[in-house]
Amino acid sequence: MPSPTVVQVVVDKPLAQGFDYLWDAQKLGVEPVIGQIVEVPFGRSTLIGVVIKVSAHSDFDIQKLKGVSALAPLPPLDSAVLRLMNFASQYYIHVLGETIIPTIPQMWKKSANWEKIPKKLLAAEKKKDKKDREIKSEGLIVESRLNNEQQSALVSLRNTAAEKKFRAILLQGQTGSGKTAVFLSWLSSILEDEEAQVLILVPEINLTPQLERRVRAYFPNKNMSVLHSAIPENQRGVAWYEAMTGKAQIILGTRLAALTPMPNLKAIVVDEEHDPSYKQQDGIRYSARDLAIWRAHDVKAPILLSSATPSLETWMAAKAGRYQYIRLDQRAQGAGLPKVHLINTRDPQNQFSPGDVDKPMSKSPITKTLVRAISKNLDSKKQSLVLINRRGYAPVLSCNACSWLSKCQQCSSYMVMHKAGALNRKAVLNCHHCGLVKPIPEHCPDCGNADLKGLGQGTQKVEDSIEEIWPNARVLRVDTDSSKKSKGAEELFQEIHSGNVDLVVGTQMIAKGHDYQNIGLVAALDADSRLFSQDFRAAERLFAQLVQVAGRAGRSGVEGQAGGDMFIETQYPEAPVFQYLLRHDVDGFLSYTANEREEAKLPPFSYQGLIHAEAKSLDKAIQFLSSLKGRLKAKGLIAHGLKAYDPVPKALMRVAGTERAQLLLESGDRKQLQEILEAIDQDLRGQSQGRISKGENIRWLIERDPISI
Numbered sequence: 001m002p003s004p005t006v007v008q009v010v011v012d013k014p015l016a017q018g019f020d021y022l023w024d025a026q027k028l029g030v031e032p033v034i035g036q037i038v039e040v041p042f043g044r045s046t047l048i049g050v051v052i053k054v055s056a057h058s059d060f061d062i063q064k065l066k067g068v069s070a071l072a073p074l075p076p077l078d079s080a081v082l083r084l085m086n087f088a089s090q091y092y093i094h095v096l097g098e099t100i101i102p103t104i105p106q107m108w109k110k111s112a113n114w115e116k117i118p119k120k121l122l123a124a125e126k127k128k129d130k131k132d133r134e135i136k137s138e139g140l141i142v143e144s145r146l147n148n149e150q151q152s153a154l155v156s157l158r159n160t161a162a163e164k165k166f167r168a169i170l171l172q173g174q175t176g177s178g179k180t181a182v183f184l185s186w187l188s189s190i191l192e193d194e195e196a197q198v199l200i201l202v203p204e205i206n207l208t209p210q211l212e213r214r215v216r217a218y219f220p221n222k223n224m225s226v227l228h229s230a231i232p233e234n235q236r237g238v239a240w241y242e243a244m245t246g247k248a249q250i251i252l253g254t255r256l257a258a259l260t261p262m263p264n265l266k267a268i269v270v271d272e273e274h275d276p277s278y279k280q281q282d283g284i285r286y287s288a289r290d291l292a293i294w295r296a297h298d299v300k301a302p303i304l305l306s307s308a309t310p311s312l313e314t315w316m317a318a319k320a321g322r323y324q325y326i327r328l329d330q331r332a333q334g335a336g337l338p339k340v341h342l343i344n345t346r347d348p349q350n351q352f353s354p355g356d357v358d359k360p361m362s363k364s365p366i367t368k369t370l371v372r373a374i375s376k377n378l379d380s381k382k383q384s385l386v387l388i389n390r391r392g393y394a395p396v397l398s399c400n401a402c403s404w405l406s407k408c409q410q411c412s413s414y415m416v417m418h419k420a421g422a423l424n425r426k427a428v429l430n431c432h433h434c435g436l437v438k439p440i441p442e443h444c445p446d447c448g449n450a451d452l453k454g455l456g457q458g459t460q461k462v463e464d465s466i467e468e469i470w471p472n473a474r475v476l477r478v479d480t481d482s483s484k485k486s487k488g489a490e491e492l493f494q495e496i497h498s499g500n501v502d503l504v505v506g507t508q509m510i511a512k513g514h515d516y517q518n519i520g521l522v523a524a525l526d527a528d529s530r531l532f533s534q535d536f537r538a539a540e541r542l543f544a545q546l547v548q549v550a551g552r553a554g555r556s557g558v559e560g561q562a563g564g565d566m567f568i569e570t571q572y573p574e575a576p577v578f579q580y581l582l583r584h585d586v587d588g589f590l591s592y593t594a595n596e597r598e599e600a601k602l603p604p605f606s607y608q609g610l611i612h613a614e615a616k617s618l619d620k621a622i623q624f625l626s627s628l629k630g631r632l633k634a635k636g637l638i639a640h641g642l643k644a645y646d647p648v649p650k651a652l653m654r655v656a657g658t659e660r661a662q663l664l665l666e667s668g669d670r671k672q673l674q675e676i677l678e679a680i681d682q683d684l685r686g687q688s689q690g691r692i693s694k695g696e697n698i699r700w701l702i703e704r705d706p707i708s709i
Contacts, residue, residue, distance in 0.1 A: 004062055007032045008053035009040050010097035014690035018096070019049075020058045022067040035076030037104065039069040039111040048109045050077065050100050070111050073118070075245060081261040084295050088259070091674070093681050093702040094284040102283060103259040107237025124238040139515070140217035141181040147334070150182050153326045157186040157304070160324060161267065166297045170273075170318040171306045173328030174337060174584070175551020176563075179306045180211070181332070183269050184218045186304070191222060191249055196266040200252045201288060203275035205230045206489040206509055211271070212252060219250060227253030227260060255280060255288030258295070266301050268292050272512060273305035273314055274544050276707050285703045308551060308586070309544035312597065313604045315590045336563040338522065338553040340582045342573040343369050364465050365457040370523055370567050371469060377565070378473060378502055382520025385504045386462060387511060387549050389530060391479040392416035393461045394454025397429060397440065401449035410434045412654040418481070419460045434656035462525065463505045470503065478506035511549035522553045523567040531575060534651055535708055536602050543577045543589055550581070601666075603705075607673045610703040611663040611680060613647075615696070618654075621661035622647045624698045628680065629663060637679055642667045651709075664709060677702055 005025065008018040021040050023032045036051045046069060058065060077100075089099040107113065107120075146154065153171065160167050173179040187198050200215070202208055205228045212226055225239035225248035242248035244261035251257055255278050270278070270289050278288040289305070296303035305314050305323070318325040331337065343350050350369045352359045364371065366386075374384045396414040397406035406415040408431040415429035415438065429438045443450045454461065463477045478492045489509060495501050496516055504510060530542045546568065553564030570578060580589035598605050611628065615621040625647035629638075638644050643666040650660040667673040684693070684700055692699050 003056045005032060006055045006058045006062070006065065007038075007051045007068065008055070009038060009049035009068070010052055010095075010100060011040070011042060011047045011049040012097050012101035013042075013047075014095060014098060016095050016685060018052055020060055020065055022062070022065045023054075024067055028068065028071045030071065033076045035078065035082055037072035037074055037077070037108060039072075041066045041069060046111070048072075048101060048104070048111070049097065052082075052096065070114065072108055072111075073114055074108065074241070077244070077261050078263040080263070080265070080295075080299050081244075081259070083298055084259065084291065087294055087298075088284065088286055088291055092284050092286050092704050093677050099284050103256065105237040105240045106233045108240070120234065121238060121241065124234065138217055139180075139214040141178070141185075143185055146178070146181060146185070147330070147332060149328050149330055150178050150332065153182050153328060154185050156324070156326055157182070157302075158189055160302050161186065161190055163302075164300070165302075166300050167302045167324055168293055168296070168317070168322070169302060169304045169324040169326060170310055170314055171304055171326050171328070172310055172315075172318070172586075173306075173308060174331060175308045175548065176331040176333075176335070176554075177308075177328035178332030179308075179328060180214060180271070182328070183271075183304055183306060184215065187250075187267060187269065188218060190267045191219065193266065195246065195264050197243070197246065197249055197251065197262045197264045198266060199257065199260075199262060199268045199292070200250065201258060201268070201270045201278070201292060202252070202254060203272045203277035204509075204512060205254060206493070207271075207512060207514075208252065208254070209490040210493065210514060215250060215252060222249045223247055224250040224252060227251065227257040229254065229256065255286075258288035258292050259286075265295070265299050268296050268301065268303040270303065270305050272307055272548075274307045274309055274311040275512070276541065279705075279707045281708075285701075285706075287705060287707075290705070309547045310586075310590070312540060312590055312593055315587075316594060316604060331563065335554055337584050338550045338564045338566040340550065340566045340568065340584070341373075342578055342582065343367050343567055343569045344571070344573050345569050346571050360465065360469050362465065362468060364469065365462055365525065366465060366469070366523075367569055370569065373565065373567055374503070374521060374523070375470070377521040378470065380520060382564075383496065383499075383502060383504065383516070383518045384521045384523070385506070385510060385516070385519050385549070385552055386466070386523045386525065387506065387508070387545075388457065388459055388462050388525040389507055389545075390416075390456070390458040390526070391432075391460075391481055391507055392418045392430065392458035393427075393464075394458060395456040396454070397452055398455050399444035399447065399449050399452055401451070402444060402447040404444050404446045408434065408436060410436055410654070410657045411652065413652055416458065417454045419464075433652060457526070459505050459507060466503055466505060473502040474500065475503045475505065476501040478504060478510050480507070480509070508545060508549075511545055511552070514552060516552050519553045519564060521565045521567070522549050523569070524549060525569050527568050527570050527578075528572060531570075531572065531577060536597070536600070537707065539575075539577045540593055543581065546577075546581055547584075547586065601668070606666050606668050607670045608706055608709070609665045609673055609677045610706045610709065611665070612650075612701040612703060613661050613663075614658045614699040615661075616657075616659065618649055618659040618661060620696060620698060621659050622649070624693065624696060624700070625661055625663040628683065631683060632676070632680070635679075637676055639672070641669060642672055642676060662709070677704065 005023040007023045010018045025031050032054045040049050085100045089096040225243045227239050243251045246263050280286050317323045350367045352368045377384050394417040397417045406429050408415050411433045415431045418428050420427045427440050459479045550566040613621040613624050632638050645664040647661050647663045650662050
């Protein structure tokens, strides 16, 4: 009797081991191969899994093993993507099944659909051809139109690609310097190979449509797959299939695209590489940028990291010579950079006084200085863009009589006031953390006072003020609330591009990557709220955001023209972040930040890991982490060079009724930190079911390289 074939399968469960199943080649029609996507019985139900091992033996009784139920109509995942998943699983201390399975689109995780899939693929092909014809391409810049600096950068990139080996390259360029035109021209030479695939990563969904149109202009005859969480599941399933079978030559997407199978990957571009959106904040907390670098190294391909404000880690690697360093220090068409103006909000001269004839009826969140600058810009028929990083009307509702505040009952945060029409037909209070929505009380719940007022301002309140000050201006608000009401953010951005808007008010959605052609003035309100924070990266992020939003001004200017104006309202104009911005000195700011971090032994001069704990009470979560720290000490695992801080509540302590705490670990040695995190994982798994501790029911998670502490 022939020996049975046993396959080990991983599933989407927080369990460290794979599971053994019998493989019936006659029933399934093929012999088993590592990387196949299969359906297996699991408990009383069935699950989708991936084959990670094929053997003739099992540590369990062969007679008791169940058989694989079905095989997906797909080729196996390629060996390169399986190596990537293995690395991600080990580095981020997350089990392999929970790493691989979430990257597979839902369309391929429903075995009931598998028989219908060939028809779906055919229908999708026809639909895609029609959609591709409808999508307008834009932004093609032929090589002859690149300036000298761009052409020099392109030559350097092509020389690197010709080496056909791994190379990480930082392309640092001023906003408007034409980085996109350079890297698309570079990719065009790589895609001359008919089988080559390239990956382009962008940080946010709302950047994808504009870049998609530009890519189509450069590559009208290449098949492109677009992957992000906002596209319909079936569409994502087809795009993923085309990438994993090699049919799609260009894969454009957000961070989830970094884990997509691509058997012929020849180059990667990470656009706006500094952006924190590349770090996943639930499930496996990976950095798509860092995994893209590892992937490029593994398949011996070049990777280009593009940014006007590189992350400190990337900039230091380029300065040290570990990454190739290419710079674009001029705007593509030769215009100057925006002139930066700091408005000191503590200075009475910048505020409206009772005698001013143009004083608004209501108290304005915008200073007199900025109002007059915007009026002048409007008179010159230019658009103005106003950034405030808070959506809603007011960040908190308060009672003047008893100091009641609109605190969320489920979170340690405040409910934001939203005007009628944003989320509901009536004005509401909304928690941006747990999603709780409540009607605005008619009177104070504590003292009965009917005079409730909003404190601070969000995009809606600023929009109201602008409409009062400039009643004839066409005003557009761009935030997640307004983009939900329309066909999406893309429709709002098209309004700006087409010139149908005079004044734009928005959150950071408006700041990144968009190539607006008629913005003459950019303003940032309430910049100080992001300057002072428990997060040591706050200043770096604020600087990057302000440089990015400043770069939206004056982009269409040509040789010798001024680059528009950037106004920042702040109480602390002397802060280094603003002083370096005045001079557009990105390198100076990064050098200053590096010195600060080195003195404090903070990343990138050390490596960090976080142990998260969630419980019904904060005391239980803190006690759970304190016990863990005690066990580590007792086992002698907290060695020289490793710091284990005391457990503390998280900055946002309670979310949706769950209390949250954290234990921070820090080491100057990456390997030492990895070893302690693996030991912690082993320790906690010994007393947990999955990632929930037995008895106490405390949910825990290990995070490598946290970007928010």
